[in-house]
Amino acid sequence: MTSQSPDIRISADPPIRAPSSVPVDDAALPFEVGALDLRGRLTRLGPALDDILSKHDYPAAVGKLLGEAIVLTTLLGSSLKFDGRFILQTRTDGPVSFLIVDFQAPDRLRAYARYDAAQLKPGQDSGALLGKGHLAMTIDQGPDMSRYQGMVALEGGSLEDAAHEYFLRSEQIPTRVRIAVGEEWRGGGGGPKHRWRAGGMLLQFLPKAPERARQADLHHGDAPEGVATHAVVEDDAWVEGQSLISTVEDVELIDPDLSGERLLYRLFHERGVRVFSPQRLRAQCSCSREAVSSMLKSFAPADRADMVKDGKVVVTCEFCSSVYEFTPAEAGVE
Numbered sequence: 509m510t511s512q513s514p515d516i517r518i519s520a521d522p523p524i525r526a527p528s529s530v531p532v533d534d535a536a537l538p539f540e541v542g543a544l545d546l547r548g549r550l551t552r553l554g555p556a557l558d559d560i561l562s563k564h565d566y567p568a569a570v571g572k573l574l575g576e577a578i579v580l581t582t583l584l585g586s587s588l589k590f591d592g593r594f595i596l597q598t599r600t601d602g603p604v605s606f607l608i609v610d611f612q613a614p615d616r617l618r619a620y621a622r623y624d625a626a627q628l629k630p631g632q633d634s635g636a637l638l639g640k641g642h643l644a645m646t647i648d649q650g651p652d653m654s655r656y657q658g659m660v661a662l663e664g665g666s667l668e669d670a671a672h673e674y675f676l677r678s679e680q681i682p683t684r685v686r687i688a689v690g691e692e693w694r695g696g697g698g699g700p701k702h703r704w705r706a707g708g709m710l711l712q713f714l715p716k717a718p719e720r721a722r723q724a725d726l727h728h729g730d731a732p733e734g735v736a737t738h739a740v741v742e743d744d745a746w747v748e749g750q751s752l753i754s755t756v757e758d759v760e761l762i763d764p765d766l767s768g769e770r771l772l773y774r775l776f777h778e779r780g781v782r783v784f785s786p787q788r789l790r791a792q793c794s795c796s797r798e799a800v801s802s803m804l805k806s807f808a809p810a811d812r813a814d815m816v817k818d819g820k821v822v823v824t825c826e827f828c829s830s831v832y833e834f835t836p837a838e839a840g841v842e
C-alpha cells in the first residue's frame with residue numbers, strides 16, 4: 509500500500525498511512541503482520557546505548573557483545589506490561605565471564621560486563637568471547653509476585669542462537685531474532701566522534717491453531733543411521749516469516765537514517781504491516797548515595813572497617829561507574 513491508496517475499507521482495520529521516514533532512536537517498536545500471524549518488535553538504540561557503553565572503557569569487542577545483550581534484553585523485556593524487571597545475565601568460561609543487563613519497566617536500562625583482557629584475541633566473535641556456560645533470564649514482578657527464571661546453555665554460539673534455543677525448548681513459540689551492533693564515526697570539530705549504535709528485531713509466529721506452530725528441530729542429523737527421522741513440515745506462513753527476517757542486513761538494523769517504519773515496510777509491505785506506539789528506552793542507573801549507604805550498613809562491622817582506604821570509604825557502581833565517597837563515620841565504621 510502507498511499513501512495514495514484510497515482507504516475505503518469499512519471495517520475495524522486501522523487507518524492506512526505511509527511509513528514514517530523519521531528515525532526514532534532509543535525505542536522498541538511493536539508490530540504485527542496479521543496476514544501471516546506474525547508479531548514482533550524492532551529496537552533501535554543510539555544515545556542510550558552509547559551512554560551505557562561509554563561509561564566503561566571496554567575493548568571494542570566486549571562493548572559490541574554487551575551491546576548485543578542490551579538489544580536482546582530490549583526485544584524480550586520491553587513487552588513487560590507490569591512495573592517489573594527483566595534481567596539477562598551470562599556466566600561463562602570465555603574471556604567475558606559475566607555480563608548483566610537490567611531492564612526496569614517501562615524504560616530504564618543499565619548493564620555491565622566483566623572480562624579478562626589477557627584472554628582477548630583479535631577476531632573473536634561473540635560466541636568465542638562468551639565461551640561455554642549459561643544464559644539466565646529473570647523476570648521479577650516485585651516482592652508479592654513469584655520470580656520467573658529461564659535458563660539456556662551457551663555452547664560457543666551467539667546470543668541470537670541462545671535466544672532461538674530458548675524459545676524452541678522453553679516457550680515453544682516459533683521465534684527468530686536478529687541483532688546488530690556497530691560503531692559510528694562522525695566528523696566534526698575536534699576530529700571524528702565515536703558512537704555506538706544498535707538494532708534488533710524479534711519475530712514470532714502466533715497462529716490461533718496451535719498445531720500450526722510446530723517447528724523443525726534446530727539440530728539435524730542427530731538420529732542414528734537407518735532410523736527414519738520424523739520430518740516436521742513448518743507452516744507456510746512461518747516459512748515466509750523466517751525467510752523475510754533472514755534478509756535483514758546488519759547495516760539496515762543500525763542505519764541512523766533509515767526509520768524503523770521504513771525498514772518494516774521494506775520487509776513486509778506485500779503482506780501489510782501494522783505498527784503500534786513505540787516504547788521509549790533510556791539509560792539510567794538506579795543507584796543512589798542512600799542505597800549505597802544502606803548497603804554499607806548491612807555489612808558486618810569488620811567488613812566495613814576493611815573498606816577504609818586513605819581515611820575514606822569509596823564505592824564505585826559497577827553499572828554506571830558513579831563513585832560514592834563516605835567518611836568512616838558516615839559508613840558506620842566505629
Ligand SMILES: [Zn+2]
Binds near residue numbers: 793794825826829830
Ligand atoms: Zn549506578
